[in-house]
Amino acid sequence: MGPADEEGPDRPCRGRCRGPRPGRGAGRPAAGGHVTQPHDVPRHAEAVLPWDVARELAHAATTPLKPVSRTLAEAEGAVLATPLVSPGAVPPVDRSAMDGYAVRGAGPWRLVGHVGAASRAPVELADGEACSVTTGAAVPIGATSVVRDEDATLVGELLQGRGEPGRHIRRAGEECRAGEQLLPAGVVVDPPVLGAAASVGLNRLTVVPRPRVAAIVTGDELVHRGPSGPGRVRDAIGPMLPGLVTRTGALAAPVTHLADDRAALVDALLSADAELILISGSSASGPADHLRPALFALGAELIVDGVACRPGHPQALARFADGRLVVGLPGNPFAALAAFLTVGVAAIRRMRGLPLPALTVAPVPGGLPCHPRSTRLVPVRVTTQGAVPLGHGGSAMLRGVAAADALAVVDPGPAEAIAARLLPLDPGARPWGV
Ligand SMILES: Nc1nc2c(c(=O)[nH]1)N[C@H]1C(S)=C(S)[C@@H](COP(=O)(O)OP(=O)(O)OC[C@H]3O[C@@H](n4cnc5c(N)ncnc54)[C@H](O)[C@@H]3O)O[C@H]1N2
Numbered sequence: 420m421g422p423a424d425e426e427g428p429d430r431p432c433r434g435r436c437r438g439p440r441p442g443r444g445a446g447r448p449a450a451g452g453h454v455t456q457p458h459d460v461p462r463h464a465e466a467v468l469p470w471d472v473a474r475e476l477a478h479a480a481t482t483p484l485k486p487v488s489r490t491l492a493e494a495e496g497a498v499l500a501t502p503l504v505s506p507g508a509v510p511p512v513d514r515s516a517m518d519g520y521a522v523r524g525a526g527p528w529r530l531v532g533h534v535g536a537a538s539r540a541p542v543e544l545a546d547g548e549a550c551s552v553t554t555g556a557a558v559p560i561g562a563t564s565v566v567r568d569e570d571a572t573l574v575g576e577l578l579q580g581r582g583e584p585g586r587h588i589r590r591a592g593e594e595c596r597a598g599e600q601l602l603p604a605g606v607v608v609d610p611p612v613l614g615a616a617a618s619v620g621l622n623r624l625t626v627v628p629r630p631r632v633a634a635i636v637t638g639d640e641l642v643h644r645g646p647s648g649p650g651r652v653r654d655a656i657g658p659m660l661p662g663l664v665t666r667t668g669a670l671a672a673p674v675t676h677l678a679d680d681r682a683a684l685v686d687a688l689l690s691a692d693a694e695l696i697l698i699s700g701s702s703a704s705g706p707a708d709h710l711r712p713a714l715f716a717l718g719a720e721l722i723v724d725g726v727a728c729r730p731g732h733p734q735a736l737a738r739f740a741d742g743r744l745v746v747g748l749p750g751n752p753f754a755a756l757a758a759f760l761t762v763g764v765a766a767i768r769r770m771r772g773l774p775l776p777a778l779t780v781a782p783v784p785g786g787l788p789c790h791p792r793s794t795r796l797v798p799v800r801v802t803t804q805g806a807v808p809l810g811h812g813g814s815a816m817l818r819g820v821a822a823a824d825a826l827a828v829v830d831p832g833p834a835e836a837i838a839a840r841l842l843p844l845d846p847g848a849r850p851w852g853v
């Protein structure tokens with residue numbers, strides 16, 4: 420499907436538009452990057468922001484959350500606000516790397532005792548002595564090597580084998596010294612980071628917490644069980660949002676469902692206890708689209724008001740005086756997903772203290788037609804050949820993205836793109852090394 424099919428070209432304004440608003444010409448943000456405006460001013464096709472600018476503005480629209488001290492269990496998914504520094508040497512003592520015998524000098528040796536991984540009393544070996552050890556046990560003072568069980572022969576108390584100096588001993592401090600930095604600030608606390616923090620003896624971490632994200636799905640026509648039919652549309656956005664939010668590293672509140680009702684939307688916006696609020700299905704300028712009037716009524720500052728991308732062009736980002744952000748997701752389900760990945764992910768990452776991720780460039784076998792003025796976001800599977808378009812990429816469809824790994828970001832242009840940046844569909848994924 421070409422860019423001008425289902426998605427449609429930018430339509431000329433049909434007498435409803437006033438032309439680009441002051442300071443917003445040529446698709447650039449006004450000074451300060453935002454405009455507060457009433458709802459009855461329709462967005463002009465040329466006044467929407469370029470896709471990259473919208474992402475950057477969304478990232479710049481907020482600040483990292485205040486660092487907090489968290490137990491390790493509570494810290495998962497947060498971001499290190501300070502470097503991870505080991506308070507002590509790791510390992511703290513020389514430890515056996517094998518089950519076997521710690522020995523001193525050349526064999527044969529006389530077996531004089533046993534040290535287990537949980538033994539605390541210090542043991543000392545004299546020349547010609549051995550002590551059985553388990554993996555992780557503190558190596559006795561004076562031991563010169565560890566001989567593995569399978570490399571040793573024990574007859575009575577006489578042990579025979581080959582003691583290679585230093586063999587199978589993990590030296591104190593070989594992983595890190597006391598005071599050494601293991602990781603810088605800005606690293607996501609994932610399971611290996613938690614394990615590393617525990618292994619160096621930390622009980623708490625200072626982290627930028629996970630932002631709380633509320634989700635409001637609007638639409639009189641929406642149903643939550645069974646198929647769509649005349650007058651009923653199965654909600655396909657509500658089921659996507661919690662997983663998208665969680666994968667972006669934020670905390671997802673249960674989805675709220677609202678009818679197309681301005682007062683209810685205003686109430687929901689006022690009462691949402693979250694740093695960021697997602698609202699789907701009210702982003703256009705039809706009679707049932709209450710997002711902009713509600714934001715205007717609440718004095719919110721509109722930072723992004725339409726983006727030159729397909730799908731997802733009616734997306735919006737606004738900020739309340741208390742700093743809470745609102746992301747307006749278009750009602751068409753793929754458009755909602757595209758908007759979340761554009762401005763939603765950018766804002767959440769900033770709240771987490773993370774940069775916008777750099778997007779890997781991949782070849783597109785066979786090429787993809789460019790849209791003359793808008794960035795196309797096209798479902799692709801990432802293969803060794805590059806980004807392979809999957810089709811079914813219309814804004815109301817999820818079939819293409821459900822089978823995709825990424826959206827190919829096809830910059831506007833007159834012809835065809837033979838390469839594109841990759842926007843991962845999993846917002847927690849690291850960029851591809853294609
Ligand atoms: N006159 C114009 N009409 C529309 C324009 C436009 O520029 N001028 N843009 C179109 C585009 S593009 C999009 S995207 C939508 C955005 O509309 P809204 O965000 O106001 O959403 P709705 O009108 O409520 O819904 C649009 C469409 O999506 C269906 N929908 C809504 N929510 C869900 C959901 N949770 N799950 C599944 N499907 C959903 C809804 O039934 C509509 O079919 O506006 C276009 N119109």
Ligand code: MOO
Binds near residue numbers: 730814
């Ligand atoms: O194409 Mo709309 O842009 O479905 O968001």
